[in-house]
Amino acid sequence: MTVLCVRFQLPPMDEAALPGLLGLLEEFTPVVQALPPDGALADLRGAERYFGRDAVELASVIRVRALARYGVDCLIGAGPGPMLARMALRAARPGLTRAVPADPAAIAEFLAPLPVTALPGVGAATARTLGEYGLDTLGRVAAAPLSTLQRLVGAKTGRELHEKANGIDRGRVVPGAVSRSLAAERPFDRDEVDPDRHRRALLSATEELGIRLRALDKVCRTLTLTVRYADRSATTRTRTLPEPTAHTAALTKAAYGMYEALGLQRARVRALVLRAEGLDCADRAAHQLTFDPVDEKVRRVEEAADRARARFGPRAAFPGTLAA
Secondary structure, eight states: OOEEEEEEOOOTTOOTTHHHHHHHHHTTOSOEEEETTTEEEEEOHHHHHHHTOOHHHHHHHHHHHHHHHHOOOEEEEEESSHHHHHHHHTTOBTTBOEEOOSOHHHHHHHHTTSBGGGSTTOOHHHHHHHHTTTOOBHHHHHHSOHHHHHHHHOHHHHHHHHHHHTTOOOOOOOOBOOOSEEEEEEEEEEEEOOHHHHHHHHHHHHHHHHHHHHHTTEEEEEEEEEEEETTSOEEEEEEEEEEEEOOHHHHHHHHHHHHHHHTOSSOOEEEEEEEEESOEEGGGOOOOOOOOHHHHHHHHHHHHHHHHHHHHOTTSSOOGGGOO
């Protein structure tokens, strides 16, 4: 096992600790990839030789130091590659590192009973297509002929799916710091299955991000949505915006698009996290002129609402949908 996937159990809206926690990982290896808002991948190939300990033993040290220095516990999955480490994280528990051995037989045993949606990058639509032909677990997908998978989901996707289901992990850890970003998290009081409440939470998050971006005179280039489920798993999607923006309506449209693309059906959602990334100064961003009077009206209303909030407080103006 050479790769750790770590999810720090940060308090809601507490992003300030993440750079320090990434620095903690960098005490063991320089090959650390941030996974905002609360995670990271760490390649420990060199660290295992240097410290004379395997990845699971090093994970225990990392957990203790995170608790001692920051008061933050973490979930840790370990595997021979980034994909398997991410999947092992789904079965991890506080205080217990879930490890997938590098032995091919052990990898096959670990993957076989898992649903196809457990593979990173496999969405509800692909899983639904495979399920119609009885390919609902990774063991069945791995046993299916490559040509069959390619006919069902396409040549490239079928080949990648076949490799991943057979435990072939071609990913690598790409070192990188936390990107310039702002995040808005919307946890639910209880696991929520109502799509209307999911959409209202997204609207609330984009409203907050838009206000914060405009207050900082910033725009964002990409938007990332993380959906956390009742079983502690999560799905993350990122979308590059047509143009850098701080316009709430544009952020809401992109967030709704990512949510709809997930095809969630009665999913028990524990929290939604929306992150605006690739921040830049607003005066450097170009805006495509439009002759749409509705768009111009919405922007004027947005400017008026910002002035009202600046004068009378943050609750002076907000969408009627969020009145409750």
